[in-house]
Amino acid sequence: MKLLVIEDETDLQDVMVASLEKEGFRVETAGDYAAALRKIGAYDYDCILLDIMLPGGNGLDLLQRLKDLGKSESVIIISAKDSLDDKVRGLDLGADDYLAKPFHMAELNARVKSVLRRKSFGGQPFTSVGNLRLQADERSVWVLDQPLPLNRKEFDVLAYFLLNPNRLIRKTSLAEHVWGDHADAADDFEFVYSQIKNLRKKLKACGASVQIQAVYGMGYKLVVA
Incomplete structure (x- = not known):
């Protein structure tokens, strides 16, 4: 399974990548809006971990772009902005889950596996x-x-x-x-x-x-x- 981590905080991005790779996932990264836009336009992923606040743009706009492109990636929004409006808009745009910072890596891994099961195996492991x-x-x-x-x-x-x-x-x-x-x-x-x-x-x-x-x-x- 291939994941894309869109996160501008370098330390957090590194920890997320290390934890997800330990679980056996292939992980690509993007640290700003422009890099993320190039990635989602050129490649397909099983799941995208998406921060809302990014240098150069807003993660919710990337979610809209995914929808416009007709992409089927699962998306988990990851953001320090624990705003109800952001959460509702993200879910309305097709996000599968919302995880507020700070979070434990074990919870992140569990959320990723859960959305992948729903997408790929009809909810079964x-x-x-x-x-x-x-x-x-x-x-x-x-x-x-x-x-x-x-x-x-x-x-x-x-x-x-x-x-x-x-x-x-x-x-x-x-x-x-x-x-x-x-x-x-x-x-x-x-x-x-x-x-x-x-x-x-x-x-x-x-x-x-x-x-x-x-x-x-x-x-x-x-x-x-």
């Missing part, structure tokens, strides 16, 4: 395709009753496919989602192919009923065998 079951919170995968050991990138790749079953996933989209915003500028996608190759072997060895099929010249698709 897991998703199942065929005989494969992925536990998002625990970052674990099971085939029938047997655990499937995966490294961090393999888990992220498989999770992305499971959220998009039977859909064509282009290499550039997969690279951006799992490896970061600048991965689409890579000269080749050998790093994507390597993870897909290893993941295919592990799925086959454990008897998984899902397969990752190559779509020549375009990308990959997850199908139930």
Whole structure:
């Protein structure tokens, strides 16, 4: 899962990033309105943590921009302004939650996981395709009753496919989602192919009923065998 932290307080931003990465999330950052606007216009995220008061602009205007662009990211507003008007406007604009500063990192992590469950897994902490079951919170995968050991990138790749079953996933989209915003500028996608190759072997060895099929010249698709 890929997150964007829009926060101008450097110390707080660093703590948030460290805490979220410890939970297994990929995290990008923006420290002002202009940088945030570029990020949301160019890339897709699973969840955006959005401060209201930013250098160069207002976070609620970014929320309106997301709405205008038809983006589907979950948004948690994070602000020292514990104003009812700001909270109501933010929720009206499509924000999923509102967290007032100061807050504990444990609460932040719980809020992020909650909105991601609502968005991705219909409120459940897991998703199942065929005989494969992925536990998002625990970052674990099971085939029938047997655990499937995966490294961090393999888990992220498989999770992305499971959220998009039977859909064509282009290499550039997969690279951006799992490896970061600048991965689409890579000269080749050998790093994507390597993870897909290893993941295919592990799925086959454990008897998984899902397969990752190559779509020549375009990308990959997850199908139930």
